[in-house]
Structures are given as C-alpha cells and as structure tokens.
Amino acid sequence: MKYISRFCWFFVGVLFIFSGLIKINDPVGTAIKLDEYFEVFATDFAAFFLAFRPAALFLSIFLSASEIVLGVALLLRWRLKRVLVALLAMIVFFTFLTFYSAYFNKVTDCGCFGDAIKLTPWESFTKDLVLLVMIVVLLFTQKYLPPLTRPKTGAVVTALSAILAVGIGWYAYQHLPFIDFRPYKTGNDIQALMKPSAPLRYKYVMLKNGQEQEFEEYPTDETYKFKEMVAINPEDGPRITDFNVWTDEGDFTQEVFTGNKLLVIVQSTATADQKDFDKINKLVKAAEQAGIQPMVVTSSSGQEFEMFRHEVNLAAPYYFGDGTVLKTIIRANPGLVLLQNGVVKGKWHHNDTPDIAEVKGLLTK
Numbered sequence: 001m002k003y004i005s006r007f008c009w010f011f012v013g014v015l016f017i018f019s020g021l022i023k024i025n026d027p028v029g030t031a032i033k034l035d036e037y038f039e040v041f042a043t044d045f046a047a048f049f050l051a052f053r054p055a056a057l058f059l060s061i062f063l064s065a066s067e068i069v070l071g072v073a074l075l076l077r078w079r080l081k082r083v084l085v086a087l088l089a090m091i092v093f094f095t096f097l098t099f100y101s102a103y104f105n106k107v108t109d110c111g112c113f114g115d116a117i118k119l120t121p122w123e124s125f126t127k128d129l130v131l132l133v134m135i136v137v138l139l140f141t142q143k144y145l146p147p148l149t150r151p152k153t154g155a156v157v158t159a160l161s162a163i164l165a166v167g168i169g170w171y172a173y174q175h176l177p178f179i180d181f182r183p184y185k186t187g188n189d190i191q192a193l194m195k196p197s198a199p200l201r202y203k204y205v206m207l208k209n210g211q212e213q214e215f216e217e218y219p220t221d222e223t224y225k226f227k228e229m230v231a232i233n234p235e236d237g238p239r240i241t242d243f244n245v246w247t248d249e250g251d252f253t254q255e256v257f258t259g260n261k262l263l264v265i266v267q268s269t270a271t272a273d274q275k276d277f278d279k280i281n282k283l284v285k286a287a288e289q290a291g292i293q294p295m296v297v298t299s300s301s302g303q304e305f306e307m308f309r310h311e312v313n314l315a316a317p318y319y320f321g322d323g324t325v326l327k328t329i330i331r332a333n334p335g336l337v338l339l340q341n342g343v344v345k346g347k348w349h350h351n352d353t354p355d356i357a358e359v360k361g362l363l364t365k
Contacts, residue, residue: 280350
C-alpha cells in the first residue's frame with residue numbers, strides 16, 4: 001500500500017501542477033471557457049450564474065494558480081490533510097462539471113489542459129474520476145507520506161509558488177501566452193492548415209431493426225436507414241475550419257493570404273482597450289509606407305466600428321470576422337498579427353505594439 005500511496009502522491013501532484021501551468025499560461029482562454037460554463041449553467045440551473053461572467057478572468061487566474069499551489073504543497077507534503085481536503089473539494093467540483101458536460105453534451109471541450117491537449121468530454125470525466133479515486137486513497141494512506149520539509153520551509157515554498165503562479169497569469173494577460181498552442185501561432189501557415197493533411201476517409205453509420213451497423217461503403221441494401229457519416233481519420237482533417245474575412249461587398253479571405261499583411265484585430269469595439277491606439281496608428285501609417293497592407297478585422301457591426309474608428313483615429317480599411325475565431329487568433333483586444341503570404345510572422349498584444357523596424361525585420365527572415 002505504501003508504494004500505491006506514493007505513486008498516487010507523485011502522480012496527482014505533478015498532474016495538478018501541469019494542468020495549472022497550462023491554463024495559467026493562457027488566462028484569457030481559460031476565462032473564455034469559464035464564461036461558457038457560466039452561460040450553460042445560467043440556462044440549465046439559475047440565472048445568477050451570469051453574475052460570475054465579469055469575474056471570469058479573476059477566477060481563471062485564481063483557480064489555475066490554486067491547482068499549481070496545491071500540487072506544490074502536495075509534493076512537499078506540507079499540511080497534507082488540509083491540502084488533500086482542498087484537492088478533494090476541487091476534484092469533486094471538476095468531476096461534476098465534466099460529467100455534466102459529457103452526459104448532456106453541453107461543453108464539448110472542458111479546457112482541462114487548455115489548447116495543449118484536447119480531451120473529449122468523456123475522456124475528461126474519466127481523468128477526473130481517476131484523480132478522485134487517487135485523492136481518496138491518499139486521504140486514507142497519509143501515514144505513508146511524512147513531510148519532506150520543515151513546516152516553515154514548506155510554507156515559504158508554497159507561498160512563493162502562489163506569487164509566481166499569479167505573476168505568470170497576470171503577465172500572460174497583459175502580454176500574450178508564453179507558449180501558443182493554437183493553430184494561429186507564429187510560424188504556422190494558416191492557408192495550409194485550412195486543408196486536410198491527408199485525404200479524409202469516412203464510414204457510414206446505418207440503422208436496421210433498431211441496431212446500428214457501420215460500413216466503409218454506402219450499403220446497397222435499401223432496408224438500412226442512414227444515421228450519420230463519421231470520419232475514420234479525423235486527426236488528418238483541417239486544423240482550421242472557420243477562418244473567414246468578409247465585407248458587405250463579398251469574401252476577402254484569399255486577400256488576407258496574399259503578400260504582406262498587418263492585421264489589426266479588434267475583437268469587439270465594446271471591450272477594446274483604446275489607450276495604445278496612438279502607437280497602433282503610427283505603425284499602420286508606417287506599414288503602408290513600407291508596402292505592408294494594414295487590414296482591420298472586427299466582429300462588431302459596421303455602424304459600431306465606424307463610430308469606434310473615429311474615436312481612435314484608425315485610418316485603415318476594415319473587414320469582418322467571427323468573434324470566436326478572432327479570440328482564438330490572438331488573446332488581445334486589440335491585437336496585431338503580421339502575415340506573409342498567409343504565414344504568421346509575428347503577433348503582438350497592444351501593450352507590446354512594435355515599431356516598423358521590428359515588423360520589417362520579421363519579413364526578411
């Protein structure tokens with residue numbers, strides 16, 4: 001039992017730290033996922049869950065940092081019983097979320113490991129169930145886990161991990177994630193990722209006498225009724241399926257992939273930070289003079305954006321894009337993306353707006 005206990009101790013501690021680090025690396029993405037849960041719960045349980053939406057970012061950093069801190073404290077075996085009780089409460093909560101998502105098909109990606117590792121709802125629930133069992137085992141086998149440090153040392157290390165975790169989250173919010181796991185990361189070819197990496201193969205799910213049967217070729221037996229068509233190799237499908245840029249005059253998606261483009265992403269005019277537009281406007285003007293075409297992309301309506309562009313003096317042609325896609329492209333509002341023939345050459349938070357020399361330097365690499 002001693003070895004089982006110590007295996008569970010190490011596995012749970014490391015996994016909680018890993019999970020927390022992945023999420024706190026992208027606090028805005030985690031906040032988006034929490035907001036999605038709040039909306040679902042407001043619809044299914046009670047409207048008061050909507051009151052949590054303004055606090056989504058705070059909760060994102062707090063919960064992610066808590067995972068890291070509890071994982072560190074567990075590995076140190078500092079105040080072990082209290083830490084295990086806190087971990088138990090957290091995993092019970094997560095297990096309920098993932099079960100509800102899986103059973104009712106409400107949130108198809110729990111965001112347990114951010115964009116780094118995608119799990120299906122049932123995989124997420126299974127993972128949480130395993131962790132729940134392990135934590136219960138640890139609660140009953142604490143005698144095999146004596147403290148590794150003196151109480152004061154454990155307290156100092158745990159406190160430092162909390163400060164570091166919150167600092168990482170806040171820095172990532174004020175700038176951009178340290179590691180970008182999304183398909184729009186620097187170096188990726190957006191246009192190439194919109195195509196399958198290999199020909200997709202499908203199977204047909206058919207019904208007959210209430211029973212499901214699968215066929216690689218559509219059956220000629222007309223007594224079968226078609227239910228659905230499922231990809232056999234979905235991992236070879238396009239990684240980007242929803243990138244689209246348009247105006248009232250038509251589709252301009254292919255225009256984005258031609259030549260050098262500086263995209264100014266304004267996800268929503270209602271929440272866009274206006275304090276750095278002096279620097280953004282200066283860059284836009286310099287980019288035009290350098291032969292780099294600026295394109296503003298927003299999910300706001302034309303009327304809303306016309307009012308906004310005059311407020312911030314943004315003199316560049318604007319286009320429309322899906323709000324969710326724009327949030328996926330860059331975790332800043334506004335944010336800047338440099339493209340060369342569809343390849344992402346650079347990305348900047350508005351707090352880090354570059355000068356034209358930096359932009360031109362990236363295009364020569």
